[in-house]
Amino acid sequence: MNLDKLQVNACLRSGWQAIDLGFLMARAWWRQIYIASLLPLLPLTLVLLLVFSQSPLWSLLFIWWLKPFWERLPLYIASRMLFDEEPGTWSNMKSLPLKDILPWLLWRRFSVQRAFDNPVTVLEELKGTARRERLRILHGRYTDVALGNQLVCFCFELLVAFGLVVMLDFFTPDTLGIRLYDSFGDLTLSGEWIFTLAGIAAITLVMPFHTMAGFALYLNRRIELEAWDIEISFRNLANRKQRATSHRAGMVSAIVFAGLMTLTMPAAVDAAVEHDHESSRQLIESVLQGQDFGEERTVRKWRFKGWSEADDETIPEWVIDFLEWLELFKDWAEVLSNIAAWVKVLLVLAFAGLLFYLFRRYRGPLSRLGRRQPEKTAPEVLFGLDVTPESLPPDVPARVMALWAEAGYREALSLLYRASLSRLIDKYELAFRASHTEAECAALVRAHGIDSLSEYFWQLTNAWRRLAYGHQLPESETIKGLCDGWTAELSDESQ
Amino acid sequence: MLDTRYRVEIPGGINLEAQVVGPVPRFFAFAIDLGIRGIIIFVLSLLSIPLGSGGMGGGFFLIFLFVIEWLYPVLFEVFSRGQTPGKKLLKISVIKDDLSPVTLGASMVRNLLRTVDFLPLFYLVGLVTMLSNQRFQRLGDLAAGTLVISVPESAKPAAMQEIMPLAPSTSLLRPEQTSIIEFLQRSNQLSEPRQQELASILEGITHEKGDNGVEQLRRIGAWFLGVR
Numbered sequence: 001m002n003l004d005k006l007q008v009n010a011c012l013r014s015g016w017q018a019i020d021l022g023f024l025m026a027r028a029w030w031r032q033i034y035i036a037s038l039l040p041l042l043p044l045t046l047v048l049l050l051v052f053s054q055s056p057l058w059s060l061l062f063i064w065w066l067k068p069f070w071e072r073l074p075l076y077i078a079s080r081m082l083f084d085e086e087p088g089t090w091s092n093m094k095s096l097p098l099k100d101i102l103p104w105l106l107w108r109r110f111s112v113q114r115a116f117d118n119p120v121t122v123l124e125e126l127k128g129t130a131r132r133e134r135l136r137i138l139h140g141r142y143t144d145v146a147l148g149n150q151l152v153c154f155c156f157e158l159l160v161a162f163g164l165v166v167m168l169d170f171f172t173p174d175t176l177g178i179r180l181y182d183s184f185g186d187l188t189l190s191g192e193w194i195f196t197l198a199g200i201a202a203i204t205l206v207m208p209f210h211t212m213a214g215f216a217l218y219l220n221r222r223i224e225l226e227a228w229d230i231e232i233s234f235r236n237l238a239n240r241k242q243r244a245t246s247h248r249a250g251m252v253s254a255i256v257f258a259g260l261m262t263l264t265m266p267a268a269v270d271a272a273v274e275h276d277h278e279s280s281r282q283l284i285e286s287v288l289q290g291q292d293f294g295e296e297r298t299v300r301k302w303r304f305k306g307w308s309e310a311d312d313e314t315i316p317e318w319v320i321d322f323l324e325w326l327e328l329f330k331d332w333a334e335v336l337s338n339i340a341a342w343v344k345v346l347l348v349l350a351f352a353g354l355l356f357y358l359f360r361r362y363r364g365p366l367s368r369l370g371r372r373q374p375e376k377t378a379p380e381v382l383f384g385l386d387v388t389p390e391s392l393p394p395d396v397p398a399r400v401m402a403l404w405a406e407a408g409y410r411e412a413l414s415l416l417y418r419a420s421l422s423r424l425i426d427k428y429e430l431a432f433r434a435s436h437t438e439a440e441c442a443a444l445v446r447a448h449g450i451d452s453l454s455e456y457f458w459q460l461t462n463a464w465r466r467l468a469y470g471h472q473l474p475e476s477e478t479i480k481g482l483c484d485g486w487t488a489e490l491s492d493e494s495q
Numbered sequence: 496m497l498d499t500r501y502r503v504e505i506p507g508g509i510n511l512e513a514q515v516v517g518p519v520p521r522f523f524a525f526a527i528d529l530g531i532r533g534i535i536i537f538v539l540s541l542l543s544i545p546l547g548s549g550g551m552g553g554g555f556f557l558i559f560l561f562v563i564e565w566l567y568p569v570l571f572e573v574f575s576r577g578q579t580p581g582k583k584l585l586k587i588s589v590i591k592d593d594l595s596p597v598t599l600g601a602s603m604v605r606n607l608l609r610t611v612d613f614l615p616l617f618y619l620v621g622l623v624t625m626l627s628n629q630r631f632q633r634l635g636d637l638a639a640g641t642l643v644i645s646v647p648e649s650a651k652p653a654a655m656q657e658i659m660p661l662a663p664s665t666s667l668l669r670p671e672q673t674s675i676i677e678f679l680q681r682s683n684q685l686s687e688p689r690q691q692e693l694a695s696i697l698e699g700i701t702h703e704k705g706d707n708g709v710e711q712l713r714r715i716g717a718w719f720l721g722v723r
């Protein structure tokens with residue numbers, strides 16, 4: 001077993017994926033597998049058909065029963081193909097189909113995971129207790145997948161067999177007089193022959209896929225248990241390291257050699273690979289000519305043929321249709337004389353009215369439906385100042401003046417400033433955010449569009465900034481003016 | 496190299512990979528969907544009895560039958576990540592062959608062509624076309640440019656044992672790192688001699704033999720897993 005030559009990608013797969021891999025294996029090696037299965041099967045089939053020529057269904061039964069016997073050679077061949085080896089000697093193959101065959105043809109014929117267990121007998125050549133022990137380790141969680149494989153492949157056999165019969169029935173003319181059933185509903189002899197041949201064809205066609213799927217399951221389990229993928233990867237790694245070491249040794253000797261050369265013939269060094277302007281351009285152009293850059297591709301697609309030839313002179317078809325439709329309304333009066341029609345009209349009108357009412361009623365919510373709701377989350381704290389309305393005294397200017405008189409200058413101006421911010425949020429719904437600076441707040445007020453308000457707020461902001469950050473006390477008159485301004489612009493009575 | 500892997504290179508040189516799914520799991524998925532459709536149709540036929548067997552009831556029943564037979568796979572594939580209930584149970588899904596989600600048009604085409612795949616009896620054409628190309632595409636898949644892939648399961652982090660990490664003495668490529676991590680995580684499934692055999696391949700890196708080599712490799716694996 002030489003893992004370097006493994007023909008499938010060794011990696012951990014689920015059971016179902018292993019079965020898919022088995023189908024791919026059967027696809028890839030179909031020629032060898034079919035030859036190996038037909039070699040014992042063909043003579044056997046001919047003999048059986050001759051013996052049971054009057055009731056050929058019996059030969060179908062025998063061939064089906066003997067499946068474990070002629071499934072073995074394909075499996076053996078596939079195991080050689082897997083490692084890219086020669087099929088091996090004839091004597092080795094000759095003994096293969098008969099190895100431990102009796103249990104396989106008797107009680108193990110009904111095993112639901114035959115394809116999965118087969119490699120243990122055929123390839124590992126285990127019997128008795130050793131075989132049982134080995135299978136116990138291998139089965140693991142794959143028993144249900146192996147059962148699924150068996151089940152589906154049996155269905156595929158039925159499907160191919162009956163499909164072939166039905167296809168034959170489709171394509172043979174009635175005049176040929178081939179009938180599958182006689183007038184009592186029993187199979188005729190020709191019917192039996194057709195079913196037998198279709199059945200043998202189905203068994204032969206499906207067998208490689210079934211066997212290979214089981215083999216792939218077995219393989220997957222061994223990859224898992226023996227970590228083939230890790231071994232392959234480790235070997236590659238070891239090889240790479242070894243190559244790198246020898247490459248480095250080679251480099252060193254080359255450099256030493258080049259050094260010696262330089263000492264003896266200094267002129268030779270100048271002949272190194274160096275491109276001048278012209279030759280490098282040629283090189284670039286030749287690279288650009290290459291397939292990687294200059295690929296031409298022909299794309300074919302469907303296009304409406306008569307598109308440009310449309311004749312503008314004629315009246316379009318739909319206009320004529322529409323006019324014809326209007327013609328239908330000529331005898332309106334006649335229709336309306338019918339009471340049922342009146343009821344219908346009333347119902348339609350009522351429905352239209354209902355729709356109109358509903359539209360009127362929910363116009364507001366509907367029109368707001370698609371729009372983004374503005375963010376209502378006003379901040380509670382701006383630059384460390386509490387701006388909730390609850391934190392303010394009832395008469396702000398009076399409190400400010402009182403604080404100022406008590407020489408609480410900072411408290412006084414900060415109260416006025418945060419009262420202004422609070423009012424701006426409440427009354428004018430300005431979208432201040434906690435991340436805004438004082439100047440940005442002032443800019444937002446200006447953007448709101450009331451000139452006197454923005455002028456006032458700008459003065460207030462400046463006064464506050466000077467005091468808070470610059471420690472410059474404003475004049476008492478300025479504070480008085482700001483308080484008056486507050487009453488005019490921001491108190492409840494203003495505007 | 497035989498593999499069920501399907502690879503697409505997208506602009507930017509990134510490779511997308513998926514595992515294609517063959518006839519056996521798809522057969523089971525189809526059988527489950529067939530059962531579900533059968534139950535729905537049975538219930539509908541019971542419901543349509545009170546409406547009268549001749550006119551109304553029969554009409555409704557036939558319309559529903561049509562919708563379910565033709566649109567059941569399409570609706571599930573388009574609105575449920577390419578998975579009908581049967582496919583969901585088998586953890587497989589339909590996808591376009593550039594590995595983008597399946598579109599309405601593609602799903603429509605692949606499911607309308609079921610009629611052809613069904614010929615001459617129960618999907619024989621579908622089975623043959625599926626086995627005639629490497630990606631297991633049936634005729635409908637080939638026409639619509641879709642394929643069936645297995646939905647990758649998110650890997651569960653393995654339980655980490657107490658293990659002293661060890662920095663490797665040499666630089667390793669990513670797949671090599673992965674294989675050493677795999678060695679650590681799967682070592683409880685491997686027999687002792689097999690572990691030693693594997694570790695002996697990397698003697699040039701661990702500079703240890705036998706059990707010590709195994710221990711060294713496991714410690715390097717823990718290092719690659721980010722244990723410090």
